Amino acid sequence: MNLKRKIAFIATVGVVALSAGSIPVRAASTIGGGGSSFMANITDICASGYNKSTIANPDRDVVSYSSVGSGNGKKGFSAVANAGKEPDFNLYKFAGSESAYSTGTAPIGFVYVPLIGGPIGITYNLLGVTDEISLSSTTLAKIFAGTITKWNDAAIVADNTARTVVTPAVTVTGVAKVAKSGITATIVRGSTTSTITITATKAAVDAGLKKSLVITRLIGANVKVVKTIKMSAKGSVIVPNAVGASYGVSLGGKIIGNLTPDVVTPAVTTVIGKTITLPATSIIVVSRSDTSGTTNMFANYLNKVEPTIWTKATNDAFSSAFPGTLPTDGSFQSASGNDGVSNYVKANNGSITYAELSYINERSLKAAKIKNAAGIYVAPTVSASADSLANADQDASGLVTQDYVTKTATAYPINAVAYGIAATAPSTNNTAIKSFFSYFLNTCAPASAAGAGYTALSGAFLAKSLAQVAKISAS
Template identity: 30%
Template sequence: MKFSNKAKALVVAGFIAVASATPAHAVDLQGSGASFVDPLLQACKAGFAKATNHSYVYTSTGSGTGKKNADSSIGQFWFSDSAHTATTKRSTVFHAPIIAAPIAVLVNLPAKKDIYLSPETVAKIFAGEITKWNDPAIMADNNRSVTTVVYKKDAQGNAVKDKSGNPVVLRSGTKGIIYTLPNQPIKVVFRADGSGTTNNFTTWLNGVAPSVWTKKGNDAFTTAFPGNINASGNIGRIVGANQSQGIATLAAKTKYSITYAEKNWGDAYGLRAAYVGNATGNFTYPDSGAVSAFLGEANQDANGIVTYNYGTKVAGAYTLGIISYMLVETEYKDKAQGAAVQQLAEHILSPACSAVDPKLGYVVVSGTFLEKAKAQIAKMNK
């Protein structure tokens, strides 16, 4: 069968139309690292593919592995919840702080009641100094008057700020709480793998209760632990598991346990998030408004590394809010891959991703923090 010149022209035109409708150079990316960000990254895959025609696979391996993979150039992007400052970091790798969320103190208690824990109490529990749920310190935290603050929120769930940059209080109040806690041993579950969540959590413990948690934060809980974790009273009572899902699973199976992880893992496994005290003496819940109020007090240096103000006097700040870093390259050998990673970073930072499912509990980065994050992303793929 022979085609006329006109038919041939129509076929060619059809191929051109199909090619122009599909973005050229679609790229498949590979990433790895922090389990903290995994639920959000999985939820954002479809939106990213629709917007760019690119795809990615993210392997939740923990921040420690993410850093190691960045060192060895395994994949194109990596996530870590703690800054990568080791000498093994390649000079072309830098930090883009683009995902924000709270670390929740999660408990498995039979009563479906809110629990309140001061920073000192949390530190003593995880340090092995408080070993029973009906310890006088926990009883004191939960049988008293407490003040809570609720901020006015914007469409993304962040705290709305006034002209002076202060969060706008929607309402505040004081109430009496009564909670008779069980006479049961506390089972502590910690991250056994190298974890940026652990680094942030133990850094917070050292920052808010330095006389109790006397060591600096570390990716390894056993290294940051201020006493002898192998003491007879700790063996079998303080136990580890890998990754956020692992510790949430173990805590859910272990009555009278306590752990730390992203709040969405607690929601998924039936664990209750505690109200945690801050420097004002108020108790705050790990929601987006309280976290954004806290992160508004954080500083970001020229390298994108964030430092937190645990002593903030913002009344409703939840001081266990953290930023997760996307570790990326200034110089990608494959420029098409580099451009796709940059698009991915921009997508993750946008509300299209960060607000894709409010139930996941992530915070939309905003304000001056957003502008600084964008400036970091602009350094990519030069």
């Protein structure tokens, strides 16, 4: 082989080797998931990013997601249409849902993976009302139970009336008197100054004729001589009031004692909230027409915090969770998906519904502040949702239990955690899903969730979710 041919051969081999590094390890899979509309917006973002990434997705898998509602997603993933087959071969290769399978409906060989959290906002359309309204859990439960039917109902008005709260004055009693060796020192606090009075017995005066009484001011580690006075039967010193100050009295280097004036914190009057004038408009409650994980989470909140009003256990179907018979007078309407209910509210004055924050923001709708267990009205935001979900618990199966009575002042109380549901049996498709879920949790959600109105999982919560991912396509 001559030199030119040898060089050409080596160059050709190098090109082949470099090209091989970008060739997929296996044939690409087309992965179609479906279910929860709550998580649809963030899932679309993550699927798009994953499909384009040659680093996270070297096999060029193509992931898509259909927003059909949690109930339809779970049904499409399970072995309903293909009895006896693995979930991997059904309508959806993975499902999305905020709720678990009900008893007797689950397939075999699957795992729940918490993928994303976020607030369920209470969004409404009320012409002429420009401020965001506030609702207590009791008022909210009564609205969705159909027992409050007008926007100017007394309960809603009470939630939206400014309240004056007076914090009473507090007095911290100091050390007003010290005595030693016949010398007594007292301090009396005035509005801007305090008066220190020194009295001494004759014996004490005689014993200290050649000595001076020294008064020092102590603030933290700082010591300053305020006054030096000659020893006598009586004397007084005026000292300025200073925050955190105490006063030392000594004679000839020997400490008589430390005086601390009373500290008075004055009463404080605070106006909480804002008075909003509400119209006598009829309320139209809008619920989901499809079986919905968002419905399940919202109804669960109502049942847990207001069980005497929302008396039924939660369900994916609003009509099944509703405490009674749904009114048929037009005051209750329904629509499919988070998109559908949000669109209805956008178009109809007087209407109110529950939806994931991203759908509310997309339509520039208002969302109510909800009173949490700490007694604070909190708006649905990503950070307020994170403060609430920090108190949630994820069990060994991946299912999440929320703490609806957390006293965290900044916590928004109505939230959901959406699960990716995937099969544990080894397969090419399931391996692709495992890769996508890892990308979702580790890369996409931390970068994109907050901007889209969702709460990314982090810390111990994230670690548990990744442990669930590890079970996919593994047994």
